[in-house]
Amino acid sequence: LSIRNPLEADWTSAGRHTLSPASLALLAKLAGPLEITAYAREEPELRDLVRRVTDRYRRYKPDISLLFVNPDVAPDEVRSLGVTVNGELVLRYQDRVEHVRSDNEQEFANALQRMLRGGERWLAFVEGHGERSSVGKASHDLSLWAQQLKQRGYHFQPVNLAETQAVPDNTSVLVVAGSQTPFLPGEVNIIQHYLDQGGNLLWLKDRSAGEGLDALAARLGVNLPAGTVIDTAGQLLGLNDPTVALVTASLYAPHPALKDFTLTTFLPTAGAITPVASSEWKWAPLFSTGNHAWLETGALQGEVQKDAADLQGPLTLGVALTRTGATQQGKAVPDQRAVIIADGDFLSNTYVANNANLELGLRLVSWLSRDEDLISIPARTAGDTQLKMN
Numbered sequence: 001l002s003i004r005n006p007l008e009a010d011w012t013s014a015g016r017h018t019l020s021p022a023s024l025a026l027l028a029k030l031a032g033p034l035e036i037t038a039y040a041r042e043e044p045e046l047r048d049l050v051r052r053v054t055d056r057y058r059r060y061k062p063d064i065s066l067l068f069v070n071p072d073v074a075p076d077e078v079r080s081l082g083v084t085v086n087g088e089l090v091l092r093y094q095d096r097v098e099h100v101r102s103d104n105e106q107e108f109a110n111a112l113q114r115m116l117r118g119g120e121r122w123l124a125f126v127e128g129h130g131e132r133s134s135v136g137k138a139s140h141d142l143s144l145w146a147q148q149l150k151q152r153g154y155h156f157q158p159v160n161l162a163e164t165q166a167v168p169d170n171t172s173v174l175v176v177a178g179s180q181t182p183f184l185p186g187e188v189n190i191i192q193h194y195l196d197q198g199g200n201l202l203w204l205k206d207r208s209a210g211e212g213l214d215a216l217a218a219r220l221g222v223n224l225p226a227g228t229v230i231d232t233a234g235q236l237l238g239l240n241d242p243t244v245a246l247v248t249a250s251l252y253a254p255h256p257a258l259k260d261f262t263l264t265t266f267l268p269t270a271g272a273i274t275p276v277a278s279s280e281w282k283w284a285p286l287f288s289t290g291n292h293a294w295l296e297t298g299a300l301q302g303e304v305q306k307d308a309a310d311l312q313g314p315l316t317l318g319v320a321l322t323r324t325g326a327t328q329q330g331k332a333v334p335d336q337r338a339v340i341i342a343d344g345d346f347l348s349n350t351y352v353a354n355n356a357n358l359e360l361g362l363r364l365v366s367w368l369s370r371d372e373d374l375i376s377i378p379a380r381t382a383g384d385t386q387l388k389m390n
Contacts, residue, residue: 020105020109022109023105023108026113030093030112036066037089037090038054038087039070039088040068047068054089082099083099084101093112117153122154123156123172124168125142126160128162129183131176132177132178132348134175139348140348142348144353159171162187165190167190167199172369173202174200176204177204183213188215198336200336202365203339205343207343218276222276222340223273225295227310228295229243229270229294229296230293231292231293243268243300245293247266247267247287247288247317249263251289253287255286263356265287266351267341267342272316273316280323282323284319285318286317289315290314291314292313295311318339318342320337320367321337321339322336337368339367
C-alpha cells in the first residue's frame with residue numbers, strides 16, 4: 001500500500017498537455033540539475049498553476065527542483081534579479097540564469113535554449129573616451145545591466161581601439177556607450193571597417209557627449225540633431241522633470257525585438273533620431289514620444305517652452321537598422337544589425353532598475369545577437385471542449 005505507481009495519459013486530440021519534441025530534446029541536453037525559483041505570492045490558484053507547468057518538465061527530468069518565494073517578503077532579491085511579474089520563474093542552470101514570465105511552452109523552451117548556448121556571445125565595450133563602463137560601480141556606469149547579461153550567457157571584453165587597432169573577431173555586438181571625448185579619425189575607421197565586415201552595433205548616444213562620430217551616423221543613414229527631448233506626460237505620474245521621456249505601450253513600434261513588450265520605460269535627457277537617405281541600411285523605429293513632446297534646442301534654464309526652432313513630436317528615440325548582403329569572416333550574414341538609442345542613462349546603474357528599462361536593454365542585445373530567432377513551437381489549440389445536450 002505504500003508503493004505508488006502514477007500513470008498519466010494525454011488524450012487531447014492535439015496533445016495539449018504533452019511537451020513537444022523540441023522541448024524534450026532541450027531537456028535531454030541539460031547535463032545537470034535545473035533549479036526553478038517561482039516568485040509568486042501565496043495565492044493557491046497561481047501556485048497550483050506554477051506546479052502544473054513545472055511538473056510537465058519534471059516528468060522527463062527528475063532533477064528539476066522548484067522553490068517558491070513570496071516577492072513581497074524579498075524585495076531586495078526581486079529587485080536585484082529584475083523580477084517584474086507575479087508568478088515569474090527564474091531558471092538556474094550551472095552559472096546561467098533565465099527568466100520565464102508565462103506558462104507558454106515556447107517561452108520556456110527558448111529560455112532553455114539560451115542557457116544551453118552558454119558563453120558563445122561576446123560584447124565588446126569601446127573604452128578610452130570616458131565611456132560608461134560595463135564593470136564600473138559609478139552611477140553612470142552599466143555594471144548592473146552587464147551583470148544581468150552575464151547571467152544570460154554573455155561575456156564581456158573592453159576594447160581600446162587606439163591600442164588594438166581592430167575589433168576582436170569573436171565580437172557578437174560592439175557597444176559604444178556615451179563617450180565624452182571625440183574619437184580619433186583612425187578609430188572611426190576601425191568601427192566602420194567592423195561594420196563593413198558584417199559586425200553588429202549598439203550605440204547609446206548621450207545628449208552631451210562630444211563623440212565625433214558624425215561619419216558613422218552618416219554611414220548608418222541617421223541624423224542625431226542637438227537638443228533634449230521635453231516630455232510633460234510624466235507629470236501625470238508624479239515625474240516633475242520634463243526631460244524624462246516616458247515610453248508607454250502605445251509608443252512602441254512593431255518589431256521583433258519588442259514582441260509582446262508593453263511595459264513602461266523612461267529615458268532621462270534623451271535626444272532624437274531622424275533618418276537620412278541611405279542605400280544600404282533599412283530604418284525601423286523602435287519607440288518614440290507622443291505628439292505633445294518636442295526637441296528643445298535652447299538652454300535648459302528657467303521655464304522651458306517650445307519655440308519655432310524646436311522639433312515637434314512624435315520624436316523617434318530608438319531605431320533598429322538592418323543591412324543585407326554583408327559578409328563576416330568570408331561567410332554571408334543573414335542580416336546585419338545595429339541599434340541606436342538617443343540616451344545612455346536609461347541603462348545606467350541609477351536608472352536601469354526603474355520600470356522596464358532593464359528588460360528593454362536585455363531585449364535589444366538579444367535581437368542584436370540573433371537570440372530572438374529561437375525555437376518556434378506551434379500553438380496547440382483545443383477543439384470541441386464543450387458537450388451540449390438537448
